[in-house]
Amino acid sequence: MESIGDQDAVSSDQRDTFIVRDPVHDYFVLPRQLEPIVNQWPVHRLRRIAQTSVASLQYPSLTGTRFEHSLGTMHLARTAWREIWGRLPQEQQNILSDVVYAGLRTPPSVSDDQLDPFTAEWVEDRLEFRVQFGANVDIAIAAAGLLHDLGHPPYSHALEGFFSRNAHILVDPNIDFESLRRSTGLGVAAQFHEVAGLRLAQSLDWSAVRHVSKELVFRILLGGPHESWVAALHEIIAGEVDVDRIDYIMRDANRAGTEFGAIDSSRLFQSIELHAMDSADNDSGVGWRVGFGYRARSAIETFLTNRIRYYQWVLYHYRVVAANKFLEEALEELLALESATPESAVDEAVSTLFRQLRPNLAYFDAAAHQDYTTQVVMPNGRTRELVYRDFDSVRTAAEVDDTVVQNWLKEAARRARAIRSSKAGTSYLPRLAKIEALYDAVMFRAQNWVSLWEDEAEYASVADRLRVSLVEMLDEAGRSLADISFPEESGGLKEHRSLEIINLADIQMVLASDPARGLNLVANRFLNNIPNVQADGLSEVARHAQEPWHQMASLTRAEATKSAEARLQQRLAMMPLQPGSVRVDWIVSFQSTSAVKGGPEAVTIFKGKKQGSIAEYSTMVASLNDVTSRYPQLFVFAVVPSSTTVDLDWLAIAARDHFIAAFIEWVNSELDFVISNSFFI
Structure with a gap:
């Protein structure tokens, strides 16, 4: 990330931006309003979180991080919104603005007791709200794109289930995933990284962020009821054909050296639309749906086909599945060793040893971060209330990354080898041998395993x-x-x-x-x-x-x-x-996995005044689920x-x-x- 250079030689708009050079999207703009978010510890943690877990064991150059993907998603979210807003008729712009205005004046969606200062000022004047609406949503949806993967654990999806199942051990003994999910307001289908991401987003120092509607950012991240305005904005980032998937397929294919990233993104963004429609599900009587114009059919077909090929040949390649699962299983064995019922004093000593090896893995606070107050006596003798936040805990959590897990596994494997070679009389020897074998397979690509089927x-x-x-x-x-x-x-x-x-x-x-x-x-x-x-x-x-x-x-x-x-x-x-x-x-x-979703989650195609799912307009898309249903x-x-x-x-x-x-x-x-x-x- 770099400044664009000579400030006297650029426009006033450019002076409010940074330029990012990216191998996938070439040069793109990072608004300066988002710089205070990008530069916070939890966001920088994503630089050290592998985008595709340990898939580099099969595809050596597939070494991207969640950070670069988040920047790319931010850029594409702005691109999509600007295309949508630019094509929306003035009447519908006003209707959308008024609906969002009314929505933002309702109780806040996050733990704060009141709206953040920027949003509170923005909603004071309805006319001014309309004037600033397009630009403010542009920044908010960019921020949501930037933060959408903030909650990924070390090694991303490979360890998501591990952290979800063991949150009471790894994060906070007083919580479990379901209670944590309910506390955020996310639905039953929410993944662990989404729940953790909301907690991490709340832990950011929002007092350092200016000219960004925190409330709108969180509304977009949370989503909402089907056909609500917030669901439509959320779908831009997390839909069936969304900016998150467009970026990671293009980015991962580029790094893996495969052809699956050949997506006609220009056509997709030129065709993305937001439509207002009658809806009995919303109090306003107006529903909102994001979809694509009829001319985007071929681009959507290519996207959906290449996405399933990417899953088939990269993410779900049997060697990639094996490596990710071996990593998870090795860590599960380490936790099991800590709590195993000992048969002897030696067993107890081994359990204690491995219990002491486990590092701090609490990469987020299960409870929303809160501001604390204390009374301070000033030099003039008057008492003043000082508000502060425990940012040391935020920084400590931000240090939990892939390296921490890797070092844990390395040291555990070294201890396992030492115990086995010492001929110690412990009943845990088979478990230690398993940990060693899994470690060797993940860290050194040891050929000590077979897949029962390879195709x-x-x-x-x-x-x-x-x-x-x-x-x-x-x-x-x-x-x-x-x-x-x-x-x-x-x-x-x-x-x-x-x-x-x-x-x-x-x-x-x-x-x-x-x-x-x-x-x-x-x-x-x-x-x-x-x-x-x-x-x-x-x-x-x-x-x-x-x-x-x-x-x-x-x-x-x-x-x-x-x-x-x-x-x-x-x-x-x-x-x-x-x-x-x-x-x-x-x-x-x-x-x-499935190639194409149906029902409310289906990709919507707009053809004149008609609308329908992509499967209704494309026989090829309609057949994709049948083909992929036979993949292992x-x-x-x-x-x-x-x-x-x-x-x-x-x-x-x-x-x-x-x-x-x-x-x-x-x-x-x-x-x-x-x-x-x-x-x-």
Whole structure:
């Protein structure tokens, strides 16, 4: 980031900016109003947070950071808003301005008792509010783009589930993710980094920020009800085709050396539109929807196609999935060592040792940062109230980055090697060997593991071998559920049972005709804890069918998935691969994705006075979910413990055969749980 140079040679507008030189977007402007935000510790922490976790093990140049991505998102958010505002008719500009004016005069969305000074002054005069509206939203949406990824933990998405599940250990013993999420006002679908990001955004020193509507920034970050003005502004940053995704696909593809970043962003921004429409869901009677003009169809097709190819070949490449999962699993093992039940004094000493190794990982404060007051006696003898904030804790939290986790793992692996080589009499030796093996695979790309399938063809082959047994089990489970009788007053449970029967029957039919797609549905049901009525996710029936499980689930998504993965890993570990063969550690990962969203989240296309989803106007887009539904979503790896030698070619074959037998037993046990131990009984 640099100043643009000779101030006498530039316009007055340029004097209020910095110029950023970027390999993706060339030169772009950083408004000086945002400089006090950029230069704060929590934002600079993103310079040391990997954008794509440990994907550089497979793509060596894929070493970008969340900081550069956040700057790019900020730039594209301004670009999108300026295009939208410039094309909005004057009448609709005035309507939008008035709706936002009324919204900002309601109680603040953040923890403050009153509006920030800039917003309070801005809403004093309605006419002046209209005059300044376009420019002030421009800065606010830029700030929201800059802060949208502020809450990512070290190594980004690779450790998001780890931090979500263990927030009470890593962040604050008095909180859990769900209570934290509710305190921010975010919905049930919110990810951990979004919740942490709001807390971090509140911890910034906003007193140093001038000419930025803090209230509007937080409204955009939070989002709002469907078709509300705040939902529309939020969708620019976090929608189906949004500036966040446009930037990271272009940026990551550029760094990875792939062709997937060839997106016609110019056409997308030239075609982005904001439309006002009649809406019964809003008190004003006016709804707002962000979409694209009809001429953008080809650009959207390219974007959605390249996005799923990027997921397939980069983010969900089996080696990338393995590296990210090995990192997470190694840290989970370290936490488990801390709290394991000791069988001897040596075990207790080992647990204590690893407990002491864990660094401070509280990269945000679970409670919103507050200003404190104290009474100070002035030289003239009068007492004055001094307001201050504990910024030392903010700085300490901002030092929690990838390096902290990396050093923790390095030292833990070194201690594990030392304990194992000393022949210490501890029952934790297998766990220590696993930590070493995972560390070697992540840090040194050690070839000490195999993936049970490396492409769609191998996955489909395994699915086909599972097909007959799974179909028979699902059929039997459906009939067992149908035989359950309920008291007359149990109408709700009957409905839930019916949904599950429909779900299992649907999976059964898909498995019989399309094994790879069916195996994904089985994995999604039992590893992701969400029943699917249809594979493509576009059905209204499917979406409603999921609601009871969301409402009745006792675990968060991250906890439920990890628990199910652990059960499958335990089933795989119950017996050796072959009599007398080596012991391996099993790692399971479920990675669900869809190419195109439906319903309210679908990309909107405006064609004259008509509007519809992109799938209605593009047969190619409509077919993407069907194609991607066969991509592997279930990943299983066999890791060879340290100091063990095995032929990896033999291991790959033996592990696959072993998995097929163990997976059938695991699904059977999961179905037994659904029938005999769930809320149906």
